[in-house]
Structure formats: structure tokens, C-alpha cells
Amino acid sequence: MLEQLQEIVQRFTGDTNLVLEGSTVLRTDLGLNSYELVELVCKVEDAFDVEIPDRAIKNLKTVQHVLEYIEANG
Numbered sequence: 001m002l003e004q005l006q007e008i009v010q011r012f013t014g015d016t017n018l019v020l021e022g023s024t025v026l027r028t029d030l031g032l033n034s035y036e037l038v039e040l041v042c043k044v045e046d047a048f049d050v051e052i053p054d055r056a057i058k059n060l061k062t063v064q065h066v067l068e069y070i071e072a073n074g
Contacts, residue, residue: 001048001067008043012036022064050074 006020013030026032032040041052041060048070052060060066 001070002063004047005044005063005066008047009040012040012043020063022062022067024063025061026063026066027061044070048074 010016010018041057050070050073
């Protein structure tokens with residue numbers, strides 16, 4: 001699942017050398033603003049067939065948080 005998420009983020013950011021870890025912070029480590037984070041979440045929703053409500057996005061601070069959300073709700 002991490003590899004698939006990494007591919008999504010690489011395509012989204014255009015950085016094919018990007019390596020994600022569980023501790024990677026979405027906003028600061030990836031340099032995403034609020035709008036970009038929402039766009040990325042939409043791509044994750046499509047790829048993993050999961051719905052992430054707006055109120056849950058604020059709790060997705062790291063890659064690990066995203067993976068845990070997908071596992072719990074996918």
C-alpha cells in the first residue's frame with residue numbers, strides 16, 4: 001500500500017525521486033498547501049476506493065495517518 005501511495009504522490013508532485021516513509025509529514029515534508037492536500041486526497045480516494053470526508057483530512061498529518069485511515073475505512 002505504501003508503494004502505491006508513493007507512486008500517487010510522485011505523480012502528483014512530479015518528483016519521481018521522492019521516497020515516502022510513515023513519518024513523512026504531508027504539508028511540510030511534501031510542501032503541500034491546503035488546496036494541494038485536498039487534491040492529493042481526491043487522488044488517494046480514487047486509487048484506494050475509499051471516501052475521506054473533509055473533517056478527516058485535518059487529521060491526516062503523516063503518511064502513516066493516511067495508510068491507517070485507508071486500512072480502517074477501505
